[in-house]
Amino acid sequence: MLKKKKDAEGQSGKVMWKTLGFMLKTAWQHRPSLIFVYLVRLVADVASKLSSIILPKFLLDEIVLFAGGAELSQHIRNAAFYAGLIVVINLAASVLNSISANCKATISEWFNEYFERMLSDHAMQMDFEHTEDPKALDQIGKAKEGISWYSGGVIGILDPAYNVAMNLTVLAGVVAIIIVTCPLLLPLQFVSLIFITVLNARVNKIEAESYKELAKINRVFSYVLWNLADFQYGKEIRMYESADMMSHKAELLGMDLTSVWRSNQYKQRKSSWKMDIINALRDGISYFYIGYLAIKRTITIGDFSMCISAASSLYWSLNGIVISVQEIMKKCNYASEYLKFLDYPAAMPKGSKAVTGEQHIVEFCHVSFRYPRTEKDVLHDINLKISSGEHLSVVGLNGAGKTTFIKLLCRLYDVTEGEILIDGVNIKEYSDEEYRKLFAVVFQDFQLFAFSLKENIVLGGEEDAERVKEVLTLSGLYDEAMKLKNGMDTMLYKGFDEDGTDLSGGQRQKMAISRALYKDAPIVILDEPTAALDPVAEYEIYRQFHSLVGGKTAIYISHRLSSCKFCDRIAVFADDTIKEYGTHEALVRKTDGIYAKMFAAQAQYYVENA
Ligand code: ADP
Numbered sequence: 001m002l003k004k005k006k007d008a009e010g011q012s013g014k015v016m017w018k019t020l021g022f023m024l025k026t027a028w029q030h031r032p033s034l035i036f037v038y039l040v041r042l043v044a045d046v047a048s049k050l051s052s053i054i055l056p057k058f059l060l061d062e063i064v065l066f067a068g069g070a071e072l073s074q075h076i077r078n079a080a081f082y083a084g085l086i087v088v089i090n091l092a093a094s095v096l097n098s099i100s101a102n103c104k105a106t107i108s109e110w111f112n113e114y115f116e117r118m119l120s121d122h123a124m125q126m127d128f129e130h131t132e133d134p135k136a137l138d139q140i141g142k143a144k145e146g147i148s149w150y151s152g153g154v155i156g157i158l159d160p161a162y163n164v165a166m167n168l169t170v171l172a173g174v175v176a177i178i179i180v181t182c183p184l185l186l187p188l189q190f191v192s193l194i195f196i197t198v199l200n201a202r203v204n205k206i207e208a209e210s211y212k213e214l215a216k217i218n219r220v221f222s223y224v225l226w227n228l229a230d231f232q233y234g235k236e237i238r239m240y241e242s243a244d245m246m247s248h249k250a251e252l253l254g255m256d257l258t259s260v261w262r263s264n265q266y267k268q269r270k271s272s273w274k275m276d277i278i279n280a281l282r283d284g285i286s287y288f289y290i291g292y293l294a295i296k297r298t299i300t301i302g303d304f305s306m307c308i309s310a311a312s313s314l315y316w317s318l319n320g321i322v323i324s325v326q327e328i329m330k331k332c333n334y335a336s337e338y339l340k341f342l343d344y345p346a347a348m349p350k351g352s353k354a355v356t357g358e359q360h361i362v363e364f365c366h367v368s369f370r371y372p373r374t375e376k377d378v379l380h381d382i383n384l385k386i387s388s389g390e391h392l393s394v395v396g397l398n399g400a401g402k403t404t405f406i407k408l409l410c411r412l413y414d415v416t417e418g419e420i421l422i423d424g425v426n427i428k429e430y431s432d433e434e435y436r437k438l439f440a441v442v443f444q445d446f447q448l449f450a451f452s453l454k455e456n457i458v459l460g461g462e463e464d465a466e467r468v469k470e471v472l473t474l475s476g477l478y479d480e481a482m483k484l485k486n487g488m489d490t491m492l493y494k495g496f497d498e499d500g501t502d503l504s505g506g507q508r509q510k511m512a513i514s515r516a517l518y519k520d521a522p523i524v525i526l527d528e529p530t531a532a533l534d535p536v537a538e539y540e541i542y543r544q545f546h547s548l549v550g551g552k553t554a555i556y557i558s559h560r561l562s563s564c565k566f567c568d569r570i571a572v573f574a575d576d577t578i579k580e581y582g583t584h585e586a587l588v589r590k591t592d593g594i595y596a597k598m599f600a601a602q603a604q605y606y607v608e609n610a
Pocket of ligand 1: 402
């Protein structure tokens with residue numbers, strides 16, 4: 001038990017030093033002026049604190065001497081000098097403090113934005129698998145809150161570190177004064193401090209525990225609130241009258257948050273009362289002891305005043321150190337969630353090989369796959385070879401595993417068994433960045449961003465207005481785009497721009513297809529790219545695509561089997577595997593086959609409709 005506690009303490013000490021080191025390094029790398037600001041403050045604060053303890057003693061002693069009948073002019077001159085010195089030092093300190101506070105505020109704002117940028121950059125680089133892992137999502141939430149308002153980031157952590165340095169310097173001066181004038185005060189202050197430290201540690205522990213609980217509730221709470229206000233969800237919320245349901249959910253979560261806060265406050269209050277009582281007792285005993293020394297004339301009236309200030313300063317410096325160390329530990333603990341997130345282990349091992357050449361052969365060898373945190377394979381023993389330039393159609397009922405097959409090929413997940421080879425090399429050996437250059441994919445649930453039409457097409461590529469025009473023409477969207485007020489520069493959605501546009505389902509799909517064409521990658525994958533298109537537009541897309549994709553390898557997932565005629569081979573997915581494989585003609589001939597039946601059913605539908 002004791003060993004466990006010691007290990008935990010050692011662990012939190014390590015976390016503190018690591019995080020503190022990280023913050024200092026980050027400050028030094030990006031805003032070194034911050035360290036200079038702290039140094040100036042240190043000189044100003046120490047001078048102001050020590051002078052306001054020592055100088056009043058001399059001032060008071062001059063007054064007492066004068067009251068005792070000494071010569072007037074000399075003592076007035078001395079008293080005026082000490083009073084003037086106190087005023088000048090305090091004024092200089094307060095001017096320097098206010099300048100440094102302004103500098104700190106600007107720097108703090110910069111660091112807030114910096115950490116947000118780093119967080120979102122890292123979240124975007126994370127393995128895809130983590131994006132649906134509740135643990136990883138919780139970690140993002142903890143990192144976000146931990147580095148911002150729970151720890152206060154660089155300033156939030158360097159401020160208490162500065163307080164420790166400043167209080168230690170003041171403490172050295174104050175201890176020297178007390179040893180010379182009223183030495184018994186030292187043990188009294190230390191004893192009271194031990195009690196205060198224990199109580200304060202308890203308060204911090206309560207807060208840290210509630211933080212973990214709050215992070216989880218906050219993530220759901222923000223999601224529900226965000227949905228309520230988000231333009232994209234507007235239609236669902238109105239048409240399915242879900243606003244009340246969402247509000248109710250938010251209200252319940254809000255109640256959970258309040259109850260965690262309330263119980264946290266109640267537990268903390270008990271400890272703060274005890275701290276108030278200890279403080280009052282200590283002050284009473286100190287005053288009595290120093291007063292006793294003055295009455296016995298062991299010390300002068302000036303010393304009496306200096307001792308009172310020194311005793312209070314000793315306590316506040318020690319207290320400041322302890323509280324600041326605890327604050328650093330607490331804040332480093334919160335901020336370390338950010339470091340944990342930056343170090344979040346990769347879900348998949350990373351390779352480093354570059355993909356070379358223009359022609360690529362794709363092979364699935366005995367591939368089986370089950371999603372993380374699930375029990376059953378969704379794909380089992382998949383074997384398939386796609387030659388360079390081949391057009392493969394992937395068909396099957398909903399849930400047959402077609403999209404999963406694509407996700408595995410794109411290495412959004414790693415196979416559970418078997419291997420996927422490109423040009424004879426296991427895809428795990430390629431560098432992610434290089435590997436993803438191979439594919440231009442239109443996912444079933446593709447996303448368009450609230451950027452301009454052009455930006456949505458170019459995304460990470462080099463901007464070439466002519467090519468944007470070309471791909472928009474190929475997908476059949478160019479004429480419609482040109483009718484918009486700002487043409488290709490029109491913003492999508494109205495969230496950030498009144499002149500923004502909201503596209504129809506078909507137009508959105510054409511945008512996604514344009515984006516894939518723009519990437520000009522050697523392997524093109526379309527996962528149900530035409531589901532939202534009318535038959536004429538669909539026919540046009542396939543006709544154009546076939547000639548456009550031309551020599552490239554292409555994989556189409558489609559429910560419209562008429563589109564399969566355009567492909568060299570068809571793979572029919574059923575019962576977690578590839579059940580049929582061959583050309584359209586060969587598969588249609590197998591009259592009791594899955595493909596033949598599906599094709600006949602659809603053909604009949606079209607004939608009936610015609
Ligand atoms: P298809 O594209 O053929 O409609 P999918 O590949 O999308 O089928 O899905 C295959 C199976 O995998 C389905 O049973 C689906 O519920 C399951 N599945 C899909 N995505 C996930 C996921 N992220 N986590 C767990 N199961 C999933």
